[in-house]
Amino acid sequence: MHTGDLLFRGASTENISQAIDKVTQTSAATHFSHVGIVEVLDSGIFVLHASPVGGTCEVPIYQFLHPEGDSVIVVAYRLKDKWHAAIPEAIKKAKQMLGKPYNFSYIMTDTAHYCSEFVYLAFVADSVFELNPMTFKDPKIGNFFPTWIEYYKKMGLEIPEGLPGCNPNGLAASFKLERLGIVN
Numbered sequence: 001m002h003t004g005d006l007l008f009r010g011a012s013t014e015n016i017s018q019a020i021d022k023v024t025q026t027s028a029a030t031h032f033s034h035v036g037i038v039e040v041l042d043s044g045i046f047v048l049h050a051s052p053v054g055g056t057c058e059v060p061i062y063q064f065l066h067p068e069g070d071s072v073i074v075v076a077y078r079l080k081d082k083w084h085a086a087i088p089e090a091i092k093k094a095k096q097m098l099g100k101p102y103n104f105s106y107i108m109t110d111t112a113h114y115c116s117e118f119v120y121l122a123f124v125a126d127s128v129f130e131l132n133p134m135t136f137k138d139p140k141i142g143n144f145f146p147t148w149i150e151y152y153k154k155m156g157l158e159i160p161e162g163l164p165g166c167n168p169n170g171l172a173a174s175f176k177l178e179r180l181g182i183v184n
């Protein structure tokens with residue numbers, strides 16, 4: 001592992017994790033619902049990420065790889081050489097965002113962040129990743145995925161269909177990354 005590597009966590013058994021994967025999957029190789037940034041320090045390997053439990057935080061890699069109560073696959077990706085220079089500033093920016101709450105609405109804000117938004121913003125100064133119109137629709141039938149209908153109804157919000165955003169599968173599909181493989 002190198003500082004700046006991205007760890008993509010496979011979809012878990014939670015409904016929201018499955019819903020994220022189903023509406024954002026970009027290929028058979030990407031079934032991700034969470035992402036974090038690796039930081040290698042003398043004291044160990046850590047992952048900076050935005051989590052529903054803990055908000056934006058830095059955790060030991062073991063904790064990221066083995067979330068409580070769920071067994072998931074984690075795949076490492078690395079920025080291609082051309083974008084390596086973006087890593088120091090991205091880590092600095094990620095550390096500045098630590099301590100903010102999790103963004104449960106998935107509507108981009110300055111006061112809370114969801115996982116891929118956190119990674120996007122960490123690298124935004126170097127335009128490593130792009131925002132795209134968000135979708136919450138089942139790609140097979142074109143209707144809103146039932147989990148999302150219920151999710152936003154409980155929040156009292158309209159589904160933010162078409163608003164700019166990002167997701168783990170979209171980040172993993174970037175041509176600026178190379179897939180390293182499964183992390184144990």
